Amino acid sequence: MSALAAELTVDPSASLLTPHPLAAAREAGGAVGAIRAARRVLTAWLQRCLRQGAYRQQAQAVAALPLAAIERQLHVALAEAGDGGIEPTHAELIAELQGIQRLVARLAGTQKSQPDALRAYDALVDSSLSALHHLSELEVELTAQQAWLDPLTGLPGRRALQQRLLAEHSRVRRHGGSCALALVDLDRFKPINDRYGHLAGDSFLVAFAAALRRLLRPYDSAFRYGGDEFVLVLPQSGQGEAEAAIARIQQDLGEQPLLQLRGQPVHAAFSAGIALLEPARSVVQSVADADARLYAAKAGAARADR
Template identity: 40%
Template structure:
């Protein structure tokens, strides 16, 4: 029985790359990246661009759900190690079905693209915004303290509400969003699914409360007592060594425009 060919012995002519090539060449940047390449460089560029396509929403150009799931888990790990704050916002365009029903799916696509551009413009470079699915978007804001979470979410909500969206030469729409938010649990290694579910629950509250508003989850109490510190780290570390970790904050209420 012959041994399988090593990667070095595989030739491009032995591979059916026509579909992959066509996908990458749909964008000018992808086409340029493949032109005039030696076989090995061509194959590497093709793989790199296919990976990029798999993590991007084709309509809005934002990262997709697959990408943000990885960012969520990475941020959970960081918060569990450092105890720093991180906020997850889930946004839903209000009455989006009405836009599609009254103006057509082409207008709905323009609305999604306009919301995506607005989100990119009003966030920091370190933040991650993604199209989560349908008319829902997700934003991860690292190093966002609890006291600033509502102000950030309100700024996003107002920016979208104030943005006119041209859907034809004679027609302009305005849309609103409902926003739910939850902070990552400090010092606790949770999961991306649980964090998303907590933010989704707040999004549901915002929609049930009338839409076009923000609901942020009450900051959970993740204070570690001196006794717990000793149990976790041993008697070597005393409360004077570790200091007092942050306590809970007052519960927020949903805010509307």
């Protein structure tokens, strides 16, 4: 799994606003289409505000923010994204739009000759541009995720994982809070391939991915890194919460078979290494910490099997 840290050293400071080539070429529906529609509505409204300027012809003549229309598109995006992990960004955008709504009311309540009118107008424009920036960032992230799905399990793959880790790290730096990542490696997967064949092994991986989707919170995300290795990204989780989440998944998988192979119940077990994304440390360092803890957990599982 240390290869993930190596891949992330390519440019950990790169802006997530740099579009993936497919972002410009692909007309996507679903979550991406909804985000694009929300951005168009907000852009059209901001253009009206810019044409009006701070000193309107009439004191009350401020273009009403089409908040309901934008929120409707954001809710569509949240529902369509599934485990794309946009819930934290969705919540931030809703709060940002509500702040813009308050600035609209403040501007409407000023006289055009008052200095406060210009201050309110400047704040409104700045906040609107910030919201457009975040919508563009989210559109690019979702487009990349859709392009980088693992064909076997349907989970986002390693390229989407890189984008998500960088985005979560940036969010933690900007807004505080916490985010944990867990490197997951299936235990005793090779014997399944050896005994039942590789097609059965593929079925096992598909079932394991489905179990992760079922057992994670709506705003957590699972990624397939490759082979029998997965990565979980757990926003708003500290070390204790992440350990509890891993223990809950392990307990559930231990209590019931993952699937039946040749009429035999087969359970899933895995080892995990957890680390936190922290503002003062790079994503690469956090991944390396999780990798070291995974190595120790795998060694412990191997000793227990002897």
